Amino acid sequence: EAQVTQNPRYLITVTGKKLTVTCSQNMNHEYMSWYRQDPGLGLRQIYYSMNVEVTDKGDVPEGYKVSRKEKRNFPLILESPSPNQTSLYFCASSGGPSGYEQYFGPGTRLTVT
Amino acid sequence: AQSVTQLDSQVPVFEEAPVELRCNYSSSVSVYLFWYVQYPNQGLQLLLKYLSGSTLVESINGFEAEFNKSQTSFHLRKPSVHISDTAEYFCAVSEDDMRFGAGTRLTVKP
Numbered sequence: 003e004a005q006v007t008q009n010p011r012y013l014i015t016v017t018g019k020k021l022t023v024t025c026s027q028n029m030n031h032e033y034m035s036w037y038r039q040d041p042g043l044g045l046r047q048i049y050y051s052m053n054v055e056v057t058d059k060g061d062v063p064e065g066y067k068v069s070r071k072e073k074r075n076f077p078l079i080l081e082s083p084s085p086n087q088t089s090l091y092f093c094a095s096s097g098g099p100s101g102y103e104q105y106f107g108p109g110t111r112l113t114v115t
Numbered sequence: 116a117q118s119v120t121q122l123d124s125q126v127p128v129f130e131e132a133p134v135e136l137r138c139n140y141s142s143s144v145s146v147y148l149f150w151y152v153q154y155p156n157q158g159l160q161l162l163l164k165y166l167s168g169s170t171l172v173e174s175i176n177g178f179e180a181e182f183n184k185s186q187t188s189f190h191l192r193k194p195s196v197h198i199s200d201t202a203e204y205f206c207a208v209s210e211d212d213m214r215f216g217a218g219t220r221l222t223v224k225p
Contacts, residue, residue, distance in 0.1 A: 006158075042217055043217060044215045045159075050212070092159070099211065100147065100209045100211055101209055103149070106151075106159040107158055
């Protein structure tokens with residue numbers, strides 16, 4: 003089954019404790035991205051990756067890091083989480099950045115206290 | 116750069132009533148347009164898309180959207196909604212990347 007998986011689905015942590023949210027896709031997609039969803043703001047792109055070892059900032063990259071060492075995986079790293087990073091996070095993959103359907107993971111609800 | 120405006124943040128309707136969710140976009144070049152649906156506690160799923168050709172596109176569950184280039188709109192419509200259509204709907208425009216609107220929460224009441 004074609005899918006994007008994310009782990010964990012729910013996470014409660016404290017300010018400053020490094021965390022990683024994993025994302026994996028099995029569709030051999032080159033393009034992957036991370037979004038955060040906040041009420042009234044829709045989805046905002048954090049980082050995206052056009053291919054292995056190629057990543058770039060989206061609209062709201064501050065406080066986040068990503069890596070793309072393998073085509074299927076695109077982890078999101080919060081080195082020192084802060085309460086304003088409390089949000090719902092989605093990973094997505096597609097055949098390209100433009101004109102392609104994006105396939106979304108189930109989401110990770112992060113709470114930083 | 117492209118942008119998307121969803122004109123209604125919440126739309127409450129009664130079951131079997133028609134509904135229209137409005138979406139306007141801005142872009143300097145040809146664009147691709149999408150509607151995604153998000154059911155509670157789930158990720159986004161593609162509902163329908165316009166890439167080229169016929170300006171009226173349809174989904175398998177009765178929704179349709181019409182691309183109107185002169186009005187830069189891509190409104191989503193359904194002639195008769197069901198309780199199960201209750202969800203959040205996102206309009207998206209794809210030019211050099213994909214941009215999403217803020218979402219419209221559709222609530223269908225019995």
